[in-house]
Amino acid sequence: MTPYVLTVDARTQDLRAADHLLLTLAAELALPEGTFGCTHLVRDDRPRVTVSLALDSERALHAAREGLLRMGHEVTDGAPDETGRAVLYPGADTLTGTVTIADVLSRTAIDRVTVLGTPAAPDPSTRLVTRDHVRPQWLNGELALTTMPAAGGTLIPFEVPNPTPCCADH
Structure with a gap:
């Protein structure tokens, strides 16, 4: 994975909705071809599914962050864990x-x-x-x-x- 990773917490409750969110974000943000998009199960006081985007450059990271914030998403740096389930990946x-x-x-x-x-x-x-x-x-x-x-x-x-x-x- 790359060091250019963002996590989006859209308060999604299931994997199907998180998959759909990743595919929608890829299209709306015109993410670069080498982007990895993963789902992550968060098991804390508010169980949910978050999504991460791993991009190939700092420039792509900044563009994605700006687009996500414009869309009203909650964005943090890094991935919630190292075991994401990949929805978007090369090939x-x-x-x-x-x-x-x-x-x-x-x-x-x-x-x-x-x-x-x-x-x-x-x-x-x-x-x-x-x-x-x-x-x-x-x-x-x-x-x-x-x-x-x-x-x-x-x-x-x-x-x-x-x-x-x-x-x-x-």
Whole structure:
């Protein structure tokens, strides 16, 4: 990650709203292509989801800060933690449909792909059915995508695009 990081606390309560906020900010602020946008779960007296923007230059940082403040957002320097869940990252737009693990690692900022419950990395030729929703997470300075086995020897991202809310049937 870069030293040019801002956090926005829009008092968002869920990941879907935070994802939408990041995508909206990227468009409205015309963020540079190498920008990382992450969600962060804040567990304090006011649990919420904040978002961070990691930019590639001080100039981009100042432009983003000014735009965010004009929009009325609460902005602080730095990231709330080192384990953000990436929504915006280089190559994210290439992860649609079905791609190979080799494509994921060569076309995007994702450093590592793991398979839940398996110690070995997946074969580079293994197909990943993205469901157009790939959210890697920063772990020990690497952007890591956790996947799980699916039909036909494929993998899918561990995080589902439209999770069922807890107690949805009550």
